Amino acid sequence: GESVGLHLPTLSVQEGDNSIINCAYSNSASDYFIWYKQESGKGPQFIIDIRSNMDKRQGQRVTVLLNKTVKHLSLQIAATQPGDSAVYFCAEKRTGANSKLTFGKGITLSVRP
Amino acid sequence: DGGITQSPKYLFRKEGQNVTLSCEQNLNHDAMYWYRQDPGQGLRLIYYSQIVNDFQKGDIAEGYSVSREKKESFPLTVTSAQKNPTAFYLCASSIPGNTEAFFGQGTRLTVV
Numbered sequence: 001g002e003s004v005g006l007h008l009p010t011l012s013v014q015e016g017d018n019s020i021i022n023c024a025y026s027n028s029a030s031d032y033f034i035w036y037k038q039e040s041g042k043g044p045q046f047i048i049d050i051r052s053n054m055d056k057r058q059g060q061r062v063t064v065l066l067n068k069t070v071k072h073l074s075l076q077i078a079a080t081q082p083g084d085s086a087v088y089f090c091a092e093k094r095t096g097a098n099s100k101l102t103f104g105k106g107i108t109l110s111v112r113p
Numbered sequence: 114d115g116g117i118t119q120s121p122k123y124l125f126r127k128e129g130q131n132v133t134l135s136c137e138q139n140l141n142h143d144a145m146y147w148y149r150q151d152p153g154q155g156l157r158l159i160y161y162s163q164i165v166n167d168f169q170k171g172d173i174a175e176g177y178s179v180s181r182e183k184k185e186s187f188p189l190t191v192t193s194a195q196k197n198p199t200a201f202y203l204c205a206s207s208i209p210g211n212t213e214a215f216f217g218q219g220t221r222l223t224v225v
Binding site for chain 1: 146153155157158207215216
């Protein structure tokens with residue numbers, strides 16, 4: 001697969017533990033903050049998003065937290081599984097004309113059996 | 114099956130040659146994007162298009178060109194002006210304004 005995870009920060013967790021992946025963003029004007037997951041050799045896949053006027057949103061086994069005061073976004077994965085091993089990207093988007101999706105650098109999550 | 118297709122998966126070119134990467138989608142999405150991904154880096158936006166016959170430069174457009182003559186297609190040309198073209202290129206599409214973008218499998222371009 002593609003070696004896109006090389007040299008990225010790595011988070012190593014034990015299978016079954018909870019994972020917390022953090023991201024600092026820069027654009028306070030973004031309307032949405034989003035998490036994507038990229039498995040080896042594949043394109044990124046959408047996980048969950050959160051609107052800028054919210055501070056928490058839950059999905060299936062995942063929770064996204066937004067702290068606008070310190071411009072911090074986190075993704076919590078409950079009961080981490082081997083299939084969660086991937087590179088995780090935070091992204092941000094403004095709505096409106098010519099809106100674009102801007103990605104952060106990514107973090108590699110490695111799940112130990 | 115609906116989806117977004119990039120071809121080819123691997124592409125080799127000699128330095129100084131232009132090369133065009135294909136991206137086709139049958140999701141009926143108006144918005145399409147091209148990103149470049151290098152080891153240890155995130156996805157950097159090259160060009161994006163919100164509607165047919167219109168496109169905008171992203172953060173690293175220099176040395177690249179695009180066209181959007183059809184809704185389904187958004188080809189990217191890597192020109193000889195791009196100083197470091199070897200990279201993994203990803204195409205995506207979405208409904209404009211939506212946060213969920215659908216990505217292709219990527220094209221690995223190697224320039225020798």
